[in-house]
Amino acid sequence: MISLSRPRLFQVAVPARAxxxxxVRRTVAAHLTLWQLSHLLxxxxxxxxxxxxxxxxxxxxGPGDSIAIVLEHDEHELRVTLSDPSPLLPRPRTSTAAAESGRGLNIVxxxxxxxxxxxxxxGIPGKKVWFSLVTGETA
Structure with missing residues (x-):
């Protein structure tokens, strides 16, 4: 069987500011709703x-730097990729119960x-960090 669905792609660069x-949250939510992926929202x-x-x-x-966000959806998977200018790779940490941070990658x-x-x-400095979610759709 040949799938006639086309992959969906959205890209945006956002200033690297908290x-x-x-x-960012509103943009991801809007695209998942548009793509009928509310169950992954x-x-x-x-x-x-x-x-x-x-x-x-x-x-x-730096103050002028940005973080690129790419959302890709095909018939089986949603993949979200963030690119930033730092070459330092993220590392999951072990946090104490009282720690106020350090759980981000464990949550992901x-x-x-x-x-x-x-x-x-x-030609671009930095790295990409990504995650994927199975959409639950069948071909």
Whole structure:
């Protein structure tokens, strides 16, 4: 059987500022709703928010830097990729119960079906961090 559905793609660059987090959450939610993936909305928005917060907090980006966000959806999977200018790879941490931070990647790992890192596109500094969620759709 040949699938006639086309992959969907959305890309945006957002300033690497914590004040842009709400915009990122709204953008992801709007596209998932448009793509009729509302059943993935909570997990995808929270995981994206965690990756965005990590990129802003831990990458040492400058005031003019941005974080690229790519949403890709095909008939089987939603993949969300964030690219930032830092070459430092994220590392899951073990946090104490009283710690106020340090759980972001553990949250992503718990929500996502898979996650990881990738090198940046040629000629662009930094890294990519991504996660995927199975859509539950069949071909």
């Amino acid at each position: 004040s842009c987090a709400a915009r 909570d997990d995808a928005v929270l995981a994206t928010d965690e990756l965005f917060a990590n990129a802003v907090r831990h990458t040492g980006v 790992a718990a929500l996502a079906d898979d996650w990881g890192t990738a090198p940046p596109d040629p």
